[in-house]
Amino acid sequence: MHPSSMKALNLNRRQALLAVAATAAGNFGLPAFANTQAPVRLVVPFTPGTGIDLIARVIGPKLTERFQRPFIVDNKPGASGNIGTLEVVRSTPDGTTLLVTVNTLVMNTELYPKMGYSPVRDLTAISETSVGQLVLVTGSQSKITDLKELISYAQKNPSVLNYGSPGAGTPHHLAMELLKSKTKISLTHVSYRGTAQALTDLLGGQIDLMFLPIHVALQHIKAGKLRAIAISSDIPSPLLPNVPPLKSLQLGDMNVDMWYGLLGPKGLPADFVRNINEALKAILAQPDVAKAFESQGMTPQYSTPQAFQSLIEADAKRWGNLIKTQGITAE
Structure with missing residues (x-):
């Protein structure tokens, strides 16, 4: 075969392989450049044994089974959750690093003004996972x-x-x-x-x-x-x-339930967010998940990404205003 024909054939094969890879990546909601078999870290910004840690260890294996790729819990405690959260904020938005956290995320905005990120602007909301009274x-x-x-x-x-x-x-x-x-x-x-x-x-x-x-x-x-x-x-x-x-x-919004949820860095592909959100909707409806959460006083709670983002924004404003008006400072 003529060298130019061989070159064209190799090029076509390469393009075909890239197309297949892109399609596979699209099925997982990841950009074409991402390795869809790479492990996904579920960063928990608190120590093992907490309610947040339990959430990650319950949903992780179920996400692994659903997407046929590892979802691994990675505890990164310290600074009231800011160390692990900041690691997620700074990560590449390719779907390999996610955050499992609690509503202290928004409280920290005013308590730690120099923490270097905004939960409203610098994270992508995926879904709530649970609430605790x-x-x-x-x-x-x-x-x-x-x-x-x-x-x-x-x-x-x-x-x-x-x-x-x-x-x-x-x-x-x-x-x-x-x-x-x-x-x-x-x-x-x-x-x-x-x-x-x-x-x-x-x-x-x-x-x-x-x-x-x-x-x-x-x-x-x-x-x-x-x-x-x-x-x-x-x-x-x-x-x-x-x-x-x-x-x-009858004094206005007095709901002080603790909410928990899954987020990722800013810029996560919309397909990825949608696929993980839909998976969580099914997972959180399973009876064994409710039973596991109950041990930590939590009830499964699913939400759309848009509803979760609205909750984050509203709570960031509400708790931020309270912290300022009451003169509350972190110890």
């Missing part, structure tokens, strides 16, 4: 028996009652600061390094109040050691059907 509790020895009594007492006795949190800027802390802001009451914040010691002091009567994840508080409520006076959602929880939601105060 917080419950406002007092010790069984407390004179406060319900939400209205709490507000009335605190208004008449400013700064007398104190409340605990697992740290400044945590959802537990900001939930109480939102309640303070809406009801115009004054409470004294006692910040702890984690939930365990705060819970011990609450049970012992050293602190008066605290927002706790429902799965942490429930056993103590059932044992009569804690008294539940409000739930963070807009509707009562089936686990505590007689506990009123904060919305019952």
